[in-house]
Amino acid sequence: MQAAAQAAAADGLDGLLVTPGPDLLWLTGYQPTAITERLTLLVLRDDADPQLVVPILELPDAESAAGAGAVTMRAWRDGTDPYAAAAPLLRAEGTYAISDSAWAMHLLGLQNQLPESRYMSVTQRLPMLRAVKDTKELARMEAAGAAADATFGEIVEVPFAGRKETDVAADLARLLREFGHEQVDFTVVGSGPNGANPHHEAGDRTILPGDMVVLDFGGLMYGYGSDTSRTVCVGEPTSQMREVHEIVRAAQQTAFEAVRPGIACQEIDRVARRVITEAGYGDQFIHRTGHGIGLTTHEPPYMVEGEERPVVPGMCFSIEPGIYLAGRFGVRIEDIVTVTEDRGRRLNNTDRGLTIVE
Template identity: 35%
Template sequence: MTKLEALGPVLGRAGVDALWVSDPAGVRWLSGFSSAEDGKVLVTSQGATLYTDSRYTVQAAEESSLPQHIARPPATYEHAAGTLRGLRVGFEAESLTVAELEDLRVAWPDSTLVPLRGLLGGLRAIKTADEVAAIRAAQALADEVYAEVRPLIRAGVRELDIAAEIETRLRRAGAESAFDLIVASGPNGAKPHGHASARVIEDGDLVTVDMGAKLRGYNSDMTRTVAVGTPSAEMKRVYNAVLEAEEAAVRAIKPGVRAADLDKLARDILTGHGLGEAFAHSLGHGVGLEVHEAPGLRGSSQDVLEAGMVITIEPGAYLPGVGGVRIEDLVLVTEDGYEVLSHAAKEPV
């Protein structure tokens, strides 16, 4: 089944006849156009059309199999007006600006515009074989770069220097950092999203490295926490508790498992170690064209795992003023279980 064939019933359930796709991840998913931030896709019962401007005439023709219309707004909207007359047209409420919505209302006065949320997210959560291969390649590169940089993580080196090495090596390999990577040492490790700073790594620190590669549009995501010298007994205990929770959650992955139950499994283990309140975020998330996408692995999630999903498992424990630990693997849900895609070593502490 093609992506457009899969989308048809979804539009029907949403009560719309057409869909105006403005979110770059959705545009790329449907069209293959890599400059998706400067594109839109219109989906109707007759098919789909990629809209972009003359800067991308050659690129769009090379990358996308969809029919294309090259024009800037308002000509873009006017071109679609006749096709959409009398139809209910869904739009992505989370990505369309108020100004763009006003422009659509002016250009399509005979259409009914319907705000929709998360329409493509569920479809995009199940990866095709090509998408899995792309994510696998991005993670393999991240593993390679991490292995090259790991010996540089030592006392006397700044967090910023480690981050710069990772970013430079990703760039040289033809990729880029999937997000603002995290290198957090010592007490900075208590910040789940603390970015690399000028702090100098000290003997006895735990250092958390959260990194991913973006390669040909697809992302990877993993975290390792490593020891420099000999950490305190308390931080050793925290590390081993987080590792236990992470590995238990990974082992529980299979189709049909509720995402919320995975979160509870890891959280209960950390609670048993007296670290429940130190686990300050959800267990994980889907990864693909976006670093954070469906499914969501949090306690309130209604998502159920299906084969083809690529997810992270990343429990953590954060002690303000002391330090923190996060361990994260990238995992493919298979027909009968799981496959861990991240192969960077998890070092004993």
């Protein structure tokens, strides 16, 4: 918490305001059982001890999770004004970074108490707050990646042809849980033309022989995220399917090899995009190359044009180039990568070649 407060001060802010969500969990270990209309607000300032404004009925859980003495609790009761309880902890004309997920009613309540105060999103002002993982976090990320790999190893053994996308998606969810995920967040199964939609929701389409199928799946294990994509073919692929898949594989590999401390995030995107563009499919690569991952599936840093921030050891992010041919098929290959002292290291290690399924 002290480091976060110091980061806010170094950025010219008067403090950091954290509402329930991944930042509060990361900073204090406290995750309310439900995010409700009642204000819970962690106030971090470089010139004061951490303070948590919390509903009195949730005080025991907050004290237990945050640890005695680590945070000063400022409890408020139903029927009183929680923003009046929070206001004395802030400077009347201060500028604060506040959680992206803060409810508008809470932000407006603070502004009503302190009309001269200003607020900016954490992602806007402190995007790297959770980007660099420590040893324990990396161990959890590795475990989640290994579980996703084990899931892929099993899913390619199940029948695809003649089954609905939702059937395969259910298999993916079951396997993720069997291999240790406590939460399944997404199971994309895009068969045939549906594979050209990067975020296709598994539907009732029956998977046919000859289909390319994009599989993109992940969730949380020990509280940290997994996210991997592979593209398989039901039976023998056409020559174009093999060609497109090989281009995406080469783009993904080239981008991975470019990872090293100090390289700009946008450069990783450029490297992958260059391979696909030179192969003639640049217009069919329609999304960024990657996103950070940790307590949430998508978080800074982003591997995208315009992101000049350098990667540093401990960052974790996806590398997932794709080619999407509307009305026909799509191909995406995705690994989570962490940055070491001199290069990148994959947290997903299943075969990136074109896998044939039945």
